[in-house]
Amino acid sequence: MAEHSTREGSRREHIGGYEVLSRIGAGGMAETFRALRRGPGGIEQRVCLKRILPAWQDDARFVRMFLEEARIAARLRHATIVQVLDVGEHEGAPYLALELIEGADLRRVLDTENAHRRVLAADVVALLALELATALEHAHEHGVLHRDVSPANVLISEVGEVKLADFGIAKAQDGAAVTSTGFAKGKVAYMAPDYAATGKASTASDLFSLGVLLYEAASGRRPFRGPMRTPKDRAPLAKTAPHVPPRLVGIVERLLEPEPRDRYPSAGALFDAVAELTPTASARRALGALARAAAVEITTVEERTMQSESPPFV
Numbered sequence: 001m002a003e004h005s006t007r008e009g010s011r012r013e014h015i016g017g018y019e020v021l022s023r024i025g026a027g028g029m030a031e032t033f034r035a036l037r038r039g040p041g042g043i044e045q046r047v048c049l050k051r052i053l054p055a056w057q058d059d060a061r062f063v064r065m066f067l068e069e070a071r072i073a074a075r076l077r078h079a080t081i082v083q084v085l086d087v088g089e090h091e092g093a094p095y096l097a098l099e100l101i102e103g104a105d106l107r108r109v110l111d112t113e114n115a116h117r118r119v120l121a122a123d124v125v126a127l128l129a130l131e132l133a134t135a136l137e138h139a140h141e142h143g144v145l146h147r148d149v150s151p152a153n154v155l156i157s158e159v160g161e162v163k164l165a166d167f168g169i170a171k172a173q174d175g176a177a178v179t180s181t182g183f184a185k186g187k188v189a190y191m192a193p194d195y196a197a198t199g200k201a202s203t204a205s206d207l208f209s210l211g212v213l214l215y216e217a218a219s220g221r222r223p224f225r226g227p228m229r230t231p232k233d234r235a236p237l238a239k240t241a242p243h244v245p246p247r248l249v250g251i252v253e254r255l256l257e258p259e260p261r262d263r264y265p266s267a268g269a270l271f272d273a274v275a276e277l278t279p280t281a282s283a284r285r286a287l288g289a290l291a292r293a294a295a296v297e298i299t300t301v302e303e304r305t306m307q308s309e310s311p312p313f314v
Contacts, residue, residue, distance in 0.1 A: 015095055016088040018049050029056055030066065034100065047085055051095040063094060070096050073167040075142050080135035082155060082165040103158045103291035105165075106151035110217060112294040119220040120290070122244045123283040128154075129214050129251065129274045131162035136206055137267035139164075145201045149209035150190045151216070158295075160288030189222055193229035194260050204260035207270060211255025211263075218244050223256060230258050248277060 013020040018035040025032055035049040056062040073084045086097035104112075106128075113119060120128075132154065139146060146153075146167065155163040188196070192208035195201050215223040219240035224233055234256070237249045244252075251273050257263050264270040 015049055015051065015090045016086075018047065018097065020049065021046075024048065026053065029053060029062055035097070037097070045085075046100050048098040048100045049095055050098055051090070052093055054093075057093040066094055066096075069167050070094075072144055076139055076144060076167075078135060078138040080131050080162055080164060081138065082163045099163075101155040101157050101161070101163055101165075102295075103156045103161075103288070104294035106154040106156055106213070106217070108294040109156055109290050110151055110220070112297050113290065114220050119241065119243075120217045121283070121286060122218070122241075122248060123279045124287050124290070125214055125218045125244065126248055126274060126277045127160075127279040127283040127287060128162060128217055129210070129248075130271065130279060132164060132210055132213075133267050133271040133274060135162075135164035136203075136210065137271055140203045140206070140267055145203065146206050146209075147195075147201045148187060148190075149206055149213060150187045151213055152187075154213070156287055156291035158288050158292050160284035160286070160291070162287070189224075192260070193258050196229075202260060203266060204263050207255050207263050207267060208257075208260075210270075211252055214252045215240075215256065218248075218252065229256075231256075245277075248274075 015033070015035065018037050021034045021036055023031065023033050030050050030052050033049040033051075035047050037045045037047065039045070052062060052066050067087075070084055070087045073082075074087075077083065082101065083099040084096055085099060088095055088097070110120075132149070136146065136149070144167070146164065148166065149164070153164065153166040155165050157163070190209040190212045192205035195205035195208075212223060215234075215237055219237060221240060223235070223237075231253075237244060237252055238246070241249075251270070255263055255270070264273065
């Protein structure tokens with residue numbers, strides 16, 4: 001993850017019982033920080049601290065969404081899902097303490113590889129499929145739909161761990177799945193046609209989104225160029241990613257079936273199919289190396305940007 005370091009010698013901010021070390025980034029609703037909590041006996045715990053941006057802290061709807069993320073994510077305890085460690089309030093605004101993942105998100109990894117005209121190796125794609133199938137299986141078994149499976153919401157650690165993150169628009173399977181204006185939530189490029197048309201998410205729509213992610217990871221491009229989501233509207237993965245073995249191609253293309261009933265019946269069934277491919281042990285090391293490379297590249301770009309924006313010495 002890229003971060004914006006605080007200046008040396010400056011007084012560090014505290015949020016609740018956490019000392020803010022540096023800013024990681026910000027989205028449309030919230031910002032994240034690397035933070036430290038100190039305990040007795042010299043115990044220290046580094047976390048990712050997430051809080052609502054000041055502009056939205058008085059918006060009751062955003063606060064409810066933020067706390068809903070905490071409530072839903074706290075139900076999920078799994079090695080492939082970013083863990084919620086603590087929930088609190090500071091100066092009237094809620095915050096979450098999340099498991100800190102050192103590395104980069106998959107969006108950054110794919111962008112870095114694309115910039116060098118590279119795509120992910122087939123066994124790395126298989127590893128992503130296996131780990132994310134496990135994450136979705138756990139979430140679905142606990143009645144939670146993610147609704148926004150996309151590269152930006154997949155974190156890769158420096159040692160190749162894969163973590164599904166950001167349950168900010170997730171809902172319990174019996175919860176509402178549309179905004180107040182009636183539109184489905186999530187990134188349109190990764191959205192299943194059935195979800196986009198009805199606003200009703202399902203386990204099958206999460207699996208379709210995973211299929212789009214895996215297709216992009218394997219080929220360096222998204223499967224659909226326009227609004228349509230049918231097989232004739234995308235290039236076969238075998239042509240766009242000839243290095244991917246036929247069995248993995250078949251798995252990804254089944255996830256992209258326009259009819260929910262034609263996809264895998266569950267994330268568990270997907271896991272079983274991918275497990276037969278037995279991703280190599282080197283795939284995790286390779287994925288960790290990609291995350292480290294992406295993080296270094298992000299840091300380098302940001303350092304150059306900061307230097308170019310710095311005032312001249314006088």
